[in-house]
Amino acid sequence: MKIQVGIGNKEELDFFLGAGADELYCGSSAVPGHLYGGGTFGSFRDIAGAVELSHRRGKKFYFAANEIQAGALAGTVSFVKELAAGGLDGVIVRDISLLAALKPERLPLEYILTSLAPCYNAGALRFYGELGVTRLALPEQLLPGEAEPLVRNGLGIGTEMFLTAREYCVVLNGLCYLKQFNGRCLCRAEFRPSGRKRFTMPGPTPAEHFGRLYDLHRLGVPVLKVGRHPTKGYSRVVFSEALAIARLLEAGLPRGRFVKLALASHGRMDDFLEKCAREN
Amino acid sequence: MRKRELEKAAGLELPEIKSASRRFLREQACVYVGSEFCQNIWPAAADVEALFSRGARRVAVMTSFMVTEGLKRAQDSLSGILERFGNVEVVVNDPGMLLYLNEFHPEVPKSLGRLLSIDFMRMGPDYRREFFRLHRLSALETDEAGLLRNLPAAPGFRVHLHYPLKYAAMSRACPFVRRITLRCGRKCLGRTLRLPVPDSRRELFAVNNAYFFEYDPGTPAGVDRLVRHVSGA
Numbered sequence: 230m231k232i233q234v235g236i237g238n239k240e241e242l243d244f245f246l247g248a249g250a251d252e253l254y255c256g257s258s259a260v261p262g263h264l265y266g267g268g269t270f271g272s273f274r275d276i277a278g279a280v281e282l283s284h285r286r287g288k289k290f291y292f293a294a295n296e297i298q299a300g301a302l303a304g305t306v307s308f309v310k311e312l313a314a315g316g317l318d319g320v321i322v323r324d325i326s327l328l329a330a331l332k333p334e335r336l337p338l339e340y341i342l343t344s345l346a347p348c349y350n351a352g353a354l355r356f357y358g359e360l361g362v363t364r365l366a367l368p369e370q371l372l373p374g375e376a377e378p379l380v381r382n383g384l385g386i387g388t389e390m391f392l393t394a395r396e397y398c399v400v401l402n403g404l405c406y407l408k409q410f411n412g413r414c415l416c417r418a419e420f421r422p423s424g425r426k427r428f429t430m431p432g433p434t435p436a437e438h439f440g441r442l443y444d445l446h447r448l449g450v451p452v453l454k455v456g457r458h459p460t461k462g463y464s465r466v467v468f469s470e471a472l473a474i475a476r477l478l479e480a481g482l483p484r485g486r487f488v489k490l491a492l493a494s495h496g497r498m499d500d501f502l503e504k505c506a507r508e509n
Numbered sequence: 510m511r512k513r514e515l516e517k518a519a520g521l522e523l524p525e526i527k528s529a530s531r532r533f534l535r536e537q538a539c540v541y542v543g544s545e546f547c548q549n550i551w552p553a554a555a556d557v558e559a560l561f562s563r564g565a566r567r568v569a570v571m572t573s574f575m576v577t578e579g580l581k582r583a584q585d586s587l588s589g590i591l592e593r594f595g596n597v598e599v600v601v602n603d604p605g606m607l608l609y610l611n612e613f614h615p616e617v618p619k620s621l622g623r624l625l626s627i628d629f630m631r632m633g634p635d636y637r638r639e640f641f642r643l644h645r646l647s648a649l650e651t652d653e654a655g656l657l658r659n660l661p662a663a664p665g666f667r668v669h670l671h672y673p674l675k676y677a678a679m680s681r682a683c684p685f686v687r688r689i690t691l692r693c694g695r696k697c698l699g700r701t702l703r704l705p706v707p708d709s710r711r712e713l714f715a716v717n718n719a720y721f722f723e724y725d726p727g728t729p730a731g732v733d734r735l736v737r738h739v740s741g742a
Contacts, residue, residue, distance in 0.1 A: 297628050299631050299632060302636075323628075324628070326632050326633060329636060347624065347625065349603070350577040350580045350605045352604070352608050356608050370682070370689065371681075372576075375578070379577075400679060404678065405677075406678060407720070411707070411708050415706065415713070420706075422704055430682075430720075
C-alpha cells in the first residue's frame with residue numbers, strides 16, 4: 230500500500246520524503262484550493278523544486294487545485310501546464326470546468342478527482358472519466374460495498390482513500406456551509422433542541438472506520454491518503470498512524486484482528502496527540 | 510429586455526401529496542416532489558398520478574447524489590414515471606443520473622439541482638453555458654439568492670429559487686436513523702428537527718438527511734420560478 234501525504238512547506242517535504250511517503254501533494258496560494266488551514270507553497274519555483282526533489286527520491290508529486298476556479302481558471306491552467314513541463318506527476322481537481330480546460334492540453338498527468346466531488350456511482354465515474362479523470366479519491370462517506378463498482382470500475386481509473394479514522398467530516402466535505410453561523414465547524418457540536426434529548430450529527434465509530442478501511446483495501450484500493458493540517462506536527466502523527474495501519478493491512482490479518490490492532494494503534498496516537506496539545 | 514415572468518411553484522413532501530387541496534395544486538406552475546438530498550426519497554408513479562389527477566399542471570421529480578444501487582433503483586422508478594406522464598421535469602444532482610437521462614430520456618426537461626448548482630454559480634460563464642447546452646439542461650435550481658448576482662441577466666437557462674430553507678450541509682448518515690443505509694423506512698418524512706446553534710440566535714433545521722437554515726428570499730431579480738417548500742426542502 231502506498232502512502233500519499235499533503236504538505237504545506239519545504240520542512241514538511243523534507244520530513245515526509247525521509248519518513249517514507251510514496252506520493253506527496255501541495256497547493257499554492259496562487260490557485261484556489263480546498264484545505265482547512267494547512268499551508269500552501271507560495272511560488273511556482275518552490276513547487277517545481279519540490280517536484281524535482283521528490284523525483285530524485287523516486288517519489289511522485291501532485292498539485293492540488295481542488296476548488297472552483299471561477300476567475301482563476303485561465304491562470305490555473307497556465308500554472309498546471311508549467312508544472313507539467315517541469316515533471317509534475319498529477320493534479321488533484323474538483324472543478325469540472327478545469328478538467329474540461331485541461332483535457333485538450335493532453336498533458337502527461339494523472340488527473341485525480343478530489344473526494345469532494347459527487348462521484349458515488351459507476352455512472353458518475355464514467356462522467357468524470359470522459360473529462361479525463363484517471364484516479365478517484367473515494368468520497369469519505371461511501372461504504373465499501375458501495376465503493377466496489379468504483380474501485381473495480383473496468384475503466385482503468387485508479388483509486389485512493391483517506392485514513393478516515395483520523396480525517397473525516399461528519400457532513401459531506403466540500404458541500405458544508407456550517408461555518409457561516411458562528412465561524413466554527415458545527416458538525417461536531419452538541420445541540421440542545423427544546424424538549425428533546427441532546428443531538429449530535431451521526432458519524433461512524435473508529436472501529437467502523439477501520440472496518441471500512443480493511444474492506445476497501447481488500448477491494449484493491451492501493452493508496453492511503455493523509456491530508457494537510459494547520460497544526461504543525463499533526464500531519465506527522467497522522468502519517469505515523471498511516472504507516473502503522475498500512476503495515477497491519479499488508480499483514481493479511483483477519484478483519485476482526487486487524488480492527489482490534491488498528492484501534493490500539495489509534496488509541497496510542499490519541500494519547501500522543503493529547504499530550505502534544507497539553508504541552509503546547 | 511423582456512421582463513421575466515415569475516412562476517410560483519411548491520415543494521411537497523410525499524405524505525403531503527394526498528392532503529394538498531386541488532385548488533392549491535392547480536395554483537402552482539409546478540409541484541416538486543422527491544428529494545435533492547436523500548436518495549431514499551423519491552415519488553412512486555402513483556404519487557405523480559395523484560398529483561396530476563388532482564390538478565397539478567407540472568411535476569418536478571427531485572433526485573439526489575446516488576450510490577450505484579440507489580441510482581439503479583431511481584432509474585427504474587423514474588423510467589416508469591417518464592414513460593407514463595408528460596409534463597414531468599427532473600432535478601438532477603448526480604452526474605450518473607445526468608448521463609442516464611441524456612441517453613435514455615433525452616427529451617425530458619432537466620434542471621441542475623442545488624447540490625451541483627452551487628459550484629456552477631461560482632464557475633465562469635463560458636463553460637457553464639457550454640455545460641448546460643451539452644447536457645440539455647434548461648434550468649438551474651438554487652437557494653443561494655446571494656449568488657444570483659454571479660449570473661448574467663440572460664444566462665441561457667431558467668433560474669428557480671427555493672425557499673424558505675437554505676442548504677447548509679448534508680450527510681449520508683441520516684440524523685433520523687443515525688447511519689448510512691439505503692433502506693431506512695423513510696422515518697424522516699413529516700419530521701423536522703430544530704437545532705439551536707450554540708452561541709447564536711439561529712436555528713439549524715434537519716430535514717431528511719440535510720441541514721438548513723431559514724431565510725427570506727425577498728423579491729430577487731433574475732429568477733424565473735419561486736419554489737416554496739411547504740414543510741420539507
